[in-house]
Amino acid sequence: MILTLKEKKRVKRLYKHSKKGKRVICYDEFAPIELRPSHGSTWSNQTKPERLPATYTRKEGVRNFLSSYDLTDDKLWGYFKERKRWNDVLSVLKLIRRRYPTKERLYFVMDNFSPHKRSELEIWSSRSNVEIEFTPTNVSWLNRIECQFTEMKKFVFDNTNFQSHQEVKKSMYKFLGYRNRRNKKRNLINLKRH
Numbered sequence: 001m002i003l004t005l006k007e008k009k010r011v012k013r014l015y016k017h018s019k020k021g022k023r024v025i026c027y028d029e030f031a032p033i034e035l036r037p038s039h040g041s042t043w044s045n046q047t048k049p050e051r052l053p054a055t056y057t058r059k060e061g062v063r064n065f066l067s068s069y070d071l072t073d074d075k076l077w078g079y080f081k082e083r084k085r086w087n088d089v090l091s092v093l094k095l096i097r098r099r100y101p102t103k104e105r106l107y108f109v110m111d112n113f114s115p116h117k118r119s120e121l122e123i124w125s126s127r128s129n130v131e132i133e134f135t136p137t138n139v140s141w142l143n144r145i146e147c148q149f150t151e152m153k154k155f156v157f158d159n160t161n162f163q164s165h166q167e168v169k170k171s172m173y174k175f176l177g178y179r180n181r182r183n184k185k186r187n188l189i190n191l192k193r194h
Helices: 003-018 086-097 119-127 146-157 165-193
Strands: 023-034 062-069 077-083 106-110 130-134
Touching: 003 023, 003 106, 003 130, 023 086, 023 146, 023 165, 062 165, 077 086, 077 165, 086 106, 086 119, 119 130, 130 165
Parallel strands: 023 106, 106 130
Antiparallel strands: 023 062, 062 077
């Protein structure tokens, strides 16, 4: 329990420092994404509801959305992968690292899922000006990307019946574009107020 409190304090301290110029990026996997009908609600003219099939087949398997949330810029990004093994995680972390100048130190917050704790990731992070901070066991809610998934789930998956993973991918990236533009406008309005 003492270790958990220390880890929790370290993560919270990192979040405070993100406001002081440190680049903190929360990372997690939104998975599994499978092709199945999803009930929900939508804003539209009242008509007969479209019926969703009661049965479905997983003809395309599942996908994983490996995503990151930049606390400084309030940007949400992600990449689709068939799996979420350590090499998939590492390839996504490298893509995220390329978004920023190499001199800028990045602080990743992620849960302690076993692929995140591989020695290959530690070696890469030490060579790439990256520090990885893990949330304590059973405290993944401390990772701020978790609350971003709730909105994404509602906007992308509620009341849908996707036929292919390509449709899901298109819808997901459309949402990310909308979300990042909307939040950029919100941040500009808040700056003008002060």
